[in-house]
Amino acid sequence: EVQLVESGGGLVQPGGSLRLSCTASGFTFSSYSMYWVRQAPGEGLEWVSGITRAGITITTFADSVKGRFIISRDNVKNTLYLEMNSLKPEETAVLQCMDGGGWGQGTQVTVSS
Secondary structure (H helix, E strand, O other): OOEEEEEOOEEEOOOOOEEEEEEEEOOOHHHOOEEEEEEOOOOOEEEEEEEOOOOOEEOOOOHHHOOOEEEEEEOOOOEEEEEEOOOOHHHOEEEEEEOOOOEOOOEEEEEOO
Protein backbone atom coordinates (compact mmCIF):
# COMPACT_ATOMS: atom_id res chain seq x y z
CA GLU A 1 0.00 0.00 0.00
CA VAL A 2 1.34 3.39 -1.02
CA GLN A 3 1.70 5.75 1.92
CA LEU A 4 2.85 9.35 1.77
CA VAL A 5 3.04 11.32 5.00
CA GLU A 6 3.73 15.05 4.93
CA SER A 7 5.06 17.06 7.83
CA GLY A 8 6.59 20.45 8.54
CA GLY A 9 3.65 22.71 7.92
CA GLY A 10 2.50 25.37 10.33
CA LEU A 11 2.04 29.07 10.88
CA VAL A 12 4.68 31.38 9.48
CA GLN A 13 4.87 35.15 9.09
CA PRO A 14 4.96 36.73 5.65
CA GLY A 15 8.47 36.55 4.29
CA GLY A 16 9.24 33.52 6.42
CA SER A 17 10.34 30.02 5.49
CA LEU A 18 9.22 26.47 6.06
CA ARG A 19 10.65 23.10 5.07
CA LEU A 20 8.17 20.37 4.32
CA SER A 21 8.93 16.67 4.27
CA CYS A 22 7.07 13.77 2.70
CA THR A 23 8.02 10.29 3.83
CA ALA A 24 7.09 7.55 1.40
CA SER A 25 6.51 3.82 1.80
CA GLY A 26 4.85 0.98 -0.03
CA PHE A 27 6.51 1.59 -3.38
CA THR A 28 9.98 1.97 -4.86
CA PHE A 29 10.45 5.66 -4.15
CA SER A 30 13.60 5.99 -6.25
CA SER A 31 11.73 4.81 -9.35
CA TYR A 32 9.25 7.69 -9.43
CA SER A 33 9.26 11.35 -10.16
CA MET A 34 7.61 13.09 -7.21
CA TYR A 35 5.49 16.21 -6.94
CA TRP A 36 4.14 18.80 -4.59
CA VAL A 37 0.70 20.28 -5.11
CA ARG A 38 -1.29 22.76 -3.06
CA GLN A 39 -4.84 23.88 -2.60
CA ALA A 40 -5.69 27.23 -1.16
CA PRO A 41 -9.05 27.83 0.52
CA GLY A 42 -11.76 28.04 -2.11
CA GLU A 43 -9.31 27.42 -4.94
CA GLY A 44 -8.47 24.53 -7.20
CA LEU A 45 -5.45 22.30 -7.08
CA GLU A 46 -2.18 23.91 -8.16
CA TRP A 47 0.94 22.00 -9.18
CA VAL A 48 3.82 23.54 -7.26
CA SER A 49 6.93 21.60 -8.12
CA GLY A 50 8.27 18.27 -9.27
CA ILE A 51 11.51 16.34 -9.25
CA THR A 52 12.73 13.46 -11.37
CA ARG A 53 13.99 10.13 -10.07
CA ALA A 54 17.54 11.42 -10.40
CA GLY A 55 16.84 14.59 -8.46
CA ILE A 56 16.44 17.06 -11.29
CA THR A 57 13.83 19.74 -10.72
CA ILE A 58 11.00 19.74 -13.22
CA THR A 59 10.60 23.37 -14.08
CA THR A 60 7.27 23.43 -15.86
CA PHE A 61 5.21 24.21 -12.79
CA ALA A 62 4.05 27.30 -10.94
CA ASP A 63 6.01 30.34 -12.13
CA SER A 64 5.05 32.10 -8.94
CA VAL A 65 7.30 29.89 -6.80
CA LYS A 66 10.38 29.82 -9.00
CA GLY A 67 13.39 31.18 -7.20
CA ARG A 68 11.69 30.81 -3.82
CA PHE A 69 10.76 27.13 -3.48
CA ILE A 70 13.34 24.36 -3.68
CA ILE A 71 12.36 20.75 -4.15
CA SER A 72 14.73 17.94 -3.25
CA ARG A 73 14.72 14.27 -2.40
CA ASP A 74 16.66 11.64 -0.53
CA ASN A 75 16.26 8.28 -2.20
CA VAL A 76 17.94 6.52 0.72
CA LYS A 77 15.52 7.97 3.27
CA ASN A 78 12.55 7.71 0.85
CA THR A 79 11.77 11.32 1.58
CA LEU A 80 10.74 14.28 -0.55
CA TYR A 81 11.33 17.84 0.62
CA LEU A 82 10.08 21.30 -0.23
CA GLU A 83 11.89 24.33 1.09
CA MET A 84 9.64 27.37 0.85
CA ASN A 85 11.10 30.84 1.25
CA SER A 86 9.70 34.37 1.16
CA LEU A 87 6.22 33.05 1.80
CA LYS A 88 3.21 35.23 1.03
CA PRO A 89 -0.18 35.33 2.74
CA GLU A 90 -1.88 34.20 -0.46
CA GLU A 91 0.17 31.02 -0.28
CA THR A 92 -1.83 29.78 2.68
CA ALA A 93 -2.82 26.31 1.54
CA VAL A 94 -2.75 22.60 2.15
CA LEU A 95 0.37 21.12 0.58
CA GLN A 96 0.33 17.50 -0.55
CA CYS A 97 2.95 15.27 -2.05
CA MET A 98 2.13 12.73 -4.66
CA ASP A 99 3.21 9.84 -6.67
CA GLY A 100 3.93 6.19 -6.58
CA GLY A 101 0.29 6.26 -7.54
CA GLY A 102 -0.79 7.89 -4.32
CA TRP A 103 -1.35 11.14 -2.45
CA GLY A 104 -0.52 12.23 1.05
CA GLN A 105 -3.09 13.63 3.42
CA GLY A 106 -1.53 17.07 3.27
CA THR A 107 0.04 19.52 5.67
CA GLN A 108 -1.41 22.97 6.36
CA VAL A 109 0.74 26.00 5.65
CA THR A 110 -0.63 29.27 6.99
CA VAL A 111 1.13 32.52 6.16
CA SER A 112 -0.08 35.28 8.42
CA SER A 113 1.15 37.97 10.73
